[in-house]
Amino acid sequence: MVSSAAGAPYIGVDTIAEAGGEGVYHWGAQIPLFFGYKKSIFSCGRQPLGENIPLFINHYVSNSVLWASVKNKFFVQIVSPSVPAIDCEINAKRVEDSKKGFLLDWVCARLKFKEVELVKGASVERSFDCYIGPKLYSAISRLGMHKEDVMEFGRLKWVCSLLLLFMNKIHSVVPNYGVVIIVLSLIVKGVFWPITHRSAVSMKKMQEIQPEVNEIRNKYKDKPQKMNQEIMELYRRHKINPMSGCLPLFALFTVLRSAVELRYASFLWIRDLSEPEGLLAGISPIPINILPIVMTLLTILQQYLTPASGDPQQKKMMMYMTFIMLFMFYNMASALVLYWTVSQFLSMAALFLQRYKTKIMQLAPLKSS
Structure with a gap:
């Protein structure tokens, strides 16, 4: 799943673990930290980048994942596999022009599944429930498994x-x-x-x-x-x-x-x-x-x-x-x-x-x- 940001706000990735009671975790605020970028709360406007800010990052969510989503301000992609994924890899790229400050270009989430050894002639099948569309609470709340939490309404x-x-x-x-x-x-x-x-x-x-x-x-x-x-x-x-x-x-x-x-x-x-x-x-x-x-x-x-x-x-x-x-x-x-x-x-x-x-x-x- 890929979501293009081009500097747009409210871009992020959400995951929900199979166990642990942690609920839906929103990774959007963490993504800049994965780059090693910290914005001062006292800064106004765009803050210059440091010298060692990478262009790409990879972050691994080690828990088994029931579903994952990638979203921007108005739209969301939610993928829910029939069998939980063993982990989720979050990839992101920032805008190359450092004069614009820290801006995300795109983010991506990859679900990884347990390897299956197949004998000759055998096959494996995986099924997924997908929602790709606008962030309409009335529609997403009917999908179940707390998927409406991609709206980030919180308490x-x-x-x-x-x-x-x-x-x-x-x-x-x-x-x-x-x-x-x-x-x-x-x-x-x-x-x-x-x-x-x-x-x-x-x-x-x-x-x-x-x-x-x-x-x-x-x-x-x-x-x-x-x-x-x-x-x-x-x-x-x-x-x-x-x-x-x-x-x-x-x-x-x-x-x-x-x-x-x-x-x-x-x-x-x-x-x-x-x-x-x-x-x-x-x-x-x-x-x-x-x-x-x-x-x-x-x-x-x-x-x-x-x-x-x-x-x-x-x-x-x-x-x-x-x-x-x-x-x-x-x-x-x-x-x-x-x-x-x-x-x-x-x-x-x-x-x-x-x-x-x-x-x-x-x-x-x-x-x-």
Whole structure:
């Protein structure tokens, strides 16, 4: 099985062992390490290659293998032999032009079977079940043997599968995927409202206990690990979960980053929802993406309208995070940025409504008097 990458993201190989309870193993993140290439988490853009990075690599999976897959962003090849293979060989080649940084050219998986000695006139027959096609969860999940795990939904599998189901059900009524994502944003806001509300409550509690947090920071400023432990313990005592509102974003990110349904789906000025907008590509030295900029402006406005904590450091951190999010989202799939932009707009609308209700409640006693 071969999958051509030509520098495309999300290329990889998956295998599942016959025994051991390890489940499906995703080798995609390991392949660069097999070349001896390690990218710094602080690097931006392409990182220069070292002098001893090989052009080809071979890696052997020594366990017996029930099935193996090779995939890219949107398509997958899955081969399941009738008799488990004794091992699997992963081959990969990187792009030769080192100026482009580390990019995969292709990957390949080879299943190896136990040798059979044949007498004269005898024959051996092997059969395989194969799936070669798009990464459609609805189709692959029916194949059995955990083959749907090639989608790499991880621990969010149940949420991601539900979101995909909702997205496709809505699309059966609404033919445009851009409108589908807007409707999905409304549904997610409604379904996850209790979580979002808890997140807002957590933020308010975090503001209330900020003096205690500052005290811990001053006390353990020379022991960062101890400081983080004490702060998390403080959050636990007050039942605060800073990450509670991130579940919908993580799930949507996992679904929309490689949903084949969105491939070549257009919406307004966006030609392909599975890719960045890329306006003026080929004309402007930097492709123009409008949605991430709108998303950032909405985030800044929301921060301005939200009651701020008295901690200047936290204010700066929130502003820094806003611009970090801009860089993170700028080259992501338009579908994901569209969802997050609409979600931010809905949060703004809810904030305005809450302020309006608060104002009405404050004026009510004055009118009665």
